[in-house]
Amino acid sequence: DVKVTQSSRYLVKRTGEKVFLECVQDMDHENMFWYRQDPGLGLRLIYFSYDVKMKEKGDIPEGYSVSREKKERFSLILESASTNQTSMYLCASSSLQGVDYGYTFGSGTRLTVV
Amino acid sequence: AQSVTQPDIHITVSEGASLELRCNYSYGATPYLFWYVQSPGQGLQLLLKYFSGDTLVQGIKGFEAEFKRSQSSFNLRKPSVHWSDAAEYFCAVVHKYGNKLVFGAGTILRVKS
Numbered sequence: 300d301v302k303v304t305q306s307s308r309y310l311v312k313r314t315g316e317k318v319f320l321e322c323v324q325d326m327d328h329e330n331m332f333w334y335r336q337d338p339g340l341g342l343r344l345i346y347f348s349y350d351v352k353m354k355e356k357g358d359i360p361e362g363y364s365v366s367r368e369k370k371e372r373f374s375l376i377l378e379s380a381s382t383n384q385t386s387m388y389l390c391a392s393s394s395l396q397g398v399d400y401g402y403t404f405g406s407g408t409r410l411t412v413v
Numbered sequence: 414a415q416s417v418t419q420p421d422i423h424i425t426v427s428e429g430a431s432l433e434l435r436c437n438y439s440y441g442a443t444p445y446l447f448w449y450v451q452s453p454g455q456g457l458q459l460l461l462k463y464f465s466g467d468t469l470v471q472g473i474k475g476f477e478a479e480f481k482r483s484q485s486s487f488n489l490r491k492p493s494v495h496w497s498d499a500a501e502y503f504c505a506v507v508h509k510y511g512n513k514l515v516f517g518a519g520t521i522l523r524v525k526s
Binding site: 332339340341342343347357389391401405406407 | 458
């Protein structure tokens with residue numbers, strides 16, 4: 300069964316900490332995405348990557364960075380966590396034919412910044 | 414810019430009743446459209462998608478959706494709702510540069526027995 304795995308389901312971090320959210324996919328997909336999900340706002344794209352070491356900003360990149368050193372792994376980094384980054388974070392991947400073959404989502408990481 | 418509107422934040426239906434969840438999009442060309450479902454504590458699961466051709470598409474779990482270009486709509490329907498359908502439903506459209514999904518705000522479905 301193909302999968303997108305997010306390393307943590309729940310995280311609690313302190314304000315100012317550097318936070319790493321990890322995502323791994325086993326489908327050899329080229330594209331990987333990080334979304335943030337908030338009630339009433341749906342999912343908003345933070346960053347995406349279409350190849351190793353390649354990245355592009357999404358709609359809300361401020362306060363975040365990403366890393367993609369290997370094809371299967373895409374990390375989201377909060378350089379200095381703030382309380383307004385408390386949210387659910389969802390990782391997804393798709394093939395180059397993403398429109399045709401769809402996207403696969405991880406189960407999400409619920410991050411609380413205190 | 415592309416946008417997706419789901420005008421209903423919450424919907425409550427009785428078990429066995431029919432369901433229609435509304436979705437409107439704003440896009441300059443024929444979009445690629447999707448419906449996803451998210452059960453509590455879970456990731457998103459694809460219900461169905463529309464790319465071209467027949468405007469009535471069938472999905473999993475007995476869901477269907479109809480693309481209406483004239484109304485810029487892609488409403489999701491199910492003839493008879495089951496308690497297990499209680500979840501949040503998201504409509505999405507692919508970004509104009511391809512590969513980037515733009516989501517609506519979601520509709521939370523509650524099913525009463």
